[in-house]
Amino acid sequence: MNVFDIIGPIMVGPSSSHTAGAVRIGKIARAVAGGQPAAVTIELYGSFAQTYKGHGTDKAIIAGLLGMAPDDERIKDSLELARELGMAFKFKKSHNKEVHPNTALISAVDQTGKKTIVQGSSVGGGRIVVNRINEINVKFNGEYYTLLVPHNDTPGMIAAVTNLLADQGINIAEMNVYRSHRGGEAMMVIETDQAVKGELVSLIEAVNKVKKAVLIKPIY
């Protein structure tokens, strides 16, 4: 904690959890989808579902999907902006006792029909936790440069990828590996202390069996 966690952040109101945090969940979804989606369906849970209109949670998530930061004064006009920019959107109220009360599940489809799912929770003071990418349950908060590396669950994959990071002098702050089942779809979530460049992402993708990797820049 530092002084700017107490006097700050600079943000658009009214609520750090329901507005600023919601922008950040949208922003992560944009990064994972690889840019502005053609259409999104957003399912809201718990308090998000109850109070989203009054808190502008809907506008905030759309603003994040359009690439805005939590202090962007255009957030309150984001729904109109999305229509102008050709991003279709739909909101649904959902129920699930298992998830955090401030949770949004974003299903995005791009021009080619490729679907991306991102679920995130706003956990207080504008901070978030991403807890699902597509079919895989994950956990990261967007504070660091974050690499999402989907791969097949076979020996040697983790070593190959981490060696590439080591070669570039990039220190791993935190790393977790998730999988749907043994030998099935898997994903490395790697958070790094140093900035990761686009070329490194290409090198990682060139590693045998590694599918499209995603780089998320820090969102705080």
Place this chain on the structure above:
Amino acid sequence: MISYDSIQELVDKAKKKGKMISELVLEDQARQMEQPQEELFEQMRASLQVMADAAAKGLTAVSKSASGLSGGDANKMRQSVDAGRSLSGKVLSETLAKALAIAEVNACMGRIVAAPTAGSCGIIPAVLLTLQEENDLSEERVVMSLFTAAGLGMVIARKASISGAEGGCQAECGSAAAMAAAAAVELMGGSPQMCAHACAMALKSVLGLVCDPVAGLVEVPCVKRNASGAANALIAAEMALAGIESTIPVDEVIGAMKAIGDAMPKSLKETAEGGLADTPTAKKIARDILR
């Protein structure tokens, strides 16, 4: 390095070094964040500018929030002050107007600085900006006083809470008032110990205050509690500057706030299930908004 576990420790260190709390906090934070002091100062100055812009915007605004529950009251307050109809003196009336203004800008999705939260964002700027105007103080001194507010706020956040969901409104508007009171004392030339007494006295006045937002929105009663929080800060600062001391030391007051927050039922901690949120009018408002 400072651990921010005790306000008295901050006061003692400041006294020992012959510095203001703000100087101590700025030095320490620059060291901890591994950045030059000038950069931290600049970042805080940018925050003060956002606060001033929000106040100016809210004082003349007539628009309503998305729910229709807030907006326009700061303008009424300002017009009343401008017309010379202040009941309690210009400083207090101007402070109330700014606190309402910034809280309304927040409710209307405008840009604010969470201080320490969005729901309590009007209190600290209203007090400091009004004192600046009324006493012709330099921007530099006001920026520095924000480091005092933040330093004390870090202790409150570590030892108790600054979240309504965890500790009720005492933790949000109460903490903001306590931080504003201490910053105001420093701004007006009081000693570090006086800052601590002001912080304690402001917090003591609102111990037990619950967080009961109507329909779960940061509007009713939040906007007006920003006004009362700012008034509370001025009262505590005025008493401290007169040499009045808090019988219970500030760190113990913070401990009491934590215990009260823990004992508070969940229905009174931002869930919109109790208190004002559970009144017939609030329930009708909630039904209308959800429709």
